[in-house]
Amino acid sequence: MARTISAQVAALTFGALTRPSLARGCxxxxxxxxxxHMVVDQVRSSDDVDRLxxxxxxxxxxxxxxxxxxxxxxxxxxxxxxxxxxxxVQKHVAVLxxxxxxxxxxxxxxxxxxxxxxxxRTATRLLSExxxxxxxxxxxxxxxxxxxxxxxxxxxGAA
Numbered sequence: 001m002a003r004t005i006s007a008q009v010a011a012l013t014f015g016a017l018t019r020p021s022l023a024r025g026c027x028x029x030x031x032x033x034x035x036x037h038m039v040v041d042q043v044r045s046s047d048d049v050d051r052l053x054x055x056x057x058x059x060x061x062x063x064x065x066x067x068x069x070x071x072x073x074x075x076x077x078x079x080x081x082x083x084x085x086x087x088x089v090q091k092h093v094a095v096l097x098x099x100x101x102x103x104x105x106x107x108x109x110x111x112x113x114x115x116x117x118x119x120x121r122t123a124t125r126l127l128s129e130x131x132x133x134x135x136x137x138x139x140x141x142x143x144x145x146x147x148x149x150x151x152x153x154x155x156x157g158a159a
Contacts, residue, residue, distance in 0.1 A: 048100075052123055055099035060084075061092050065101050069115035076110065
């Protein structure tokens with residue numbers, strides 16, 4: 001019995017996250033596990049998602065994004081706000097550019113940076129979809145646990 005419950009909880013928790021083949025045949029407590037195609041199919045690639053969240057994982061890069069969303073700025077003017085070299089800020093901007101969070105344009109001798117709101121909307125949408133996915137999994141786990149606590153539940157033994 002304990003092994004069956006562990007398998008059900010594992011299937012509910014992890015089964016649909018990585019492989020659609022696990023979701024197709026998996027049944028737990030009468031509830032099917034659904035592979036979330038919405039999260040996977042609406043993004044060009046997992047590399048794009050990795051680049052996006054890697055770029056947002058650094059506090060300096062998040063601050064640069066905040067600044068250039070408010071007002072475009074040259075890389076040199078951005079560099080004045082941080083206790084690091086111009087080259088280090090330039091590398092941060094390059095990471096943000098590869099993640100499509102900022103766009104860099106040459107204007108004369110300067111490179112002007114401005115933010116891309118669509119990339120932030122993508123991150124927000126992905127996080128919302130993942131939140132919805134996990135909330136559903138937690139709800140299903142709670143249902144399995146409630147079923148275990150139900151004193152009127154048949155024990156599965158022969159009558």
